[in-house]
Amino acid sequence: MTGMLASVASFEEAKIALKHKVDIIDLKNPRLGVLGQLDKEIISSVVELVNNRIPVSATIGDVEPNDPKLSNRIIKTANLGVDFVKVGLFNKKASDYFITKINECSKKNINIIIVLFAENIVNIDLLDSLMNSNIRGIMLDTKSKSNHSLRSIMKYKTLNQFIKLAKSYNLITGLAGSLKIEDIEKLTPLKPDYLGFRGALCTKRDRVNIIDDSAVKAIRDVLLKKNIVNYKNVINEGVIINGTVA
Numbered sequence: 001m002t003g004m005l006a007s008v009a010s011f012e013e014a015k016i017a018l019k020h021k022v023d024i025i026d027l028k029n030p031r032l033g034v035l036g037q038l039d040k041e042i043i044s045s046v047v048e049l050v051n052n053r054i055p056v057s058a059t060i061g062d063v064e065p066n067d068p069k070l071s072n073r074i075i076k077t078a079n080l081g082v083d084f085v086k087v088g089l090f091n092k093k094a095s096d097y098f099i100t101k102i103n104e105c106s107k108k109n110i111n112i113i114i115v116l117f118a119e120n121i122v123n124i125d126l127l128d129s130l131m132n133s134n135i136r137g138i139m140l141d142t143k144s145k146s147n148h149s150l151r152s153i154m155k156y157k158t159l160n161q162f163i164k165l166a167k168s169y170n171l172i173t174g175l176a177g178s179l180k181i182e183d184i185e186k187l188t189p190l191k192p193d194y195l196g197f198r199g200a201l202c203t204k205r206d207r208v209n210i211i212d213d214s215a216v217k218a219i220r221d222v223l224l225k226k227n228i229v230n231y232k233n234v235i236n237e238g239v240i241i242n243g244t245v246a
Helices: 011-019 040-050 070-078 096-106 124-131 156-168 183-190 213-237
Strands: 003-008 024-027 056-059 084-088 112-117 137-141 172-175 194-197
Touching: 003 011, 003 213, 011 024, 011 040, 011 213, 024 040, 040 056, 070 084, 070 096, 084 137, 096 112, 124 137, 124 156, 137 156, 137 194, 156 172, 156 183, 183 194, 183 213
Parallel strands: 003 024, 003 194, 024 056, 056 084, 084 112, 112 137, 137 172, 172 194
Antiparallel strands: none
16 A cells, blocks of 8 residues: 655644655655754654654655765664654665665664665666665655656656666565645555555645645545555455465
8 A cells, every 4th residue: 555655844734744654754844954953952852753653754855875974873863762864865766875884874773764866877777786785765756846746757667667676676665746636546556565645735836835734635546546446456456365465
């Protein structure tokens, strides 16, 4: 089943996300970039609010992959108590330095989710070295939040290839990038672990505005219904044995 990731920028927004039972809360500041980092006080307060009921992730900011402070930013964010630390790969290829630092942090029991950007993807097969590192998951997003969505940049076949490759490495998978409620029907058959939303949850569908309660509920409801439909389709194609499809 595909879960709903809701990106929130405040304690109050986190309360709305919890109210509608999203599957993971993602903490970031949309005013500071595509992966802008929130103040540590906000992150800590949301972690306390959630109290292990669902996973919480947080971004480290728009940090270049060869930044000497990369490890420090990852460790400091992890120490705030989040379940996952999201790190963006802003280049087309992961450097040896980047992979080394990611592996070093992962060995400290930090669950790292790498965020790739659709605009940078040239060849899915080039991602093997990154997926073979010690990361916990990998997510596709978009750098531009005004002109193009993930589905307008990347072909469905390529998205499917990405999800299958990541799952072959047992990675958590996610798709995001100006996704709208209409994208749920098209993307859930790919079986990503999460679909990520920010702009579609906000007033006037602007990612820098506050989250709208009714928009969160609408997306949550559609995703739940689509999961039920997909599950029924799987059952119709196979035989259930001990709760799984054979």
